[in-house]
Amino acid sequence: MLWTVLGTLGVVAAVVAAGMLVDRRFGIIPRPRELREAGKPGLALPPHAPGEAPETALDGPPRAVRCRQCRRTTRLDDESRAIYGDRELVIRRYRCPRCDAITTIYCAR
């Protein structure tokens, strides 16, 4: 009877120890710091609008681009090419005829 109890406790202890070793090696249980960071709202900025950043580049040139300052339709002012990651992007700059602000649009071609 005593050995049954001790044997059971021994098996449980061995399994717990093995589990801890495996977790230490492979990180199965999330660490307290990871859990705290996952729960944080964070400082994540809102995602960029289409064409506003290389990550959201448009497939082709946009038909009309509105000024980000005053919403007036802009005119294409200048374009250049750049490599972003493994893609070549066309960066088009549109100038607002009213307020002279530049709106930059990223396109795949």
Ligand SMILES: [Zn+2]
């Ligand atoms: Zn404007």
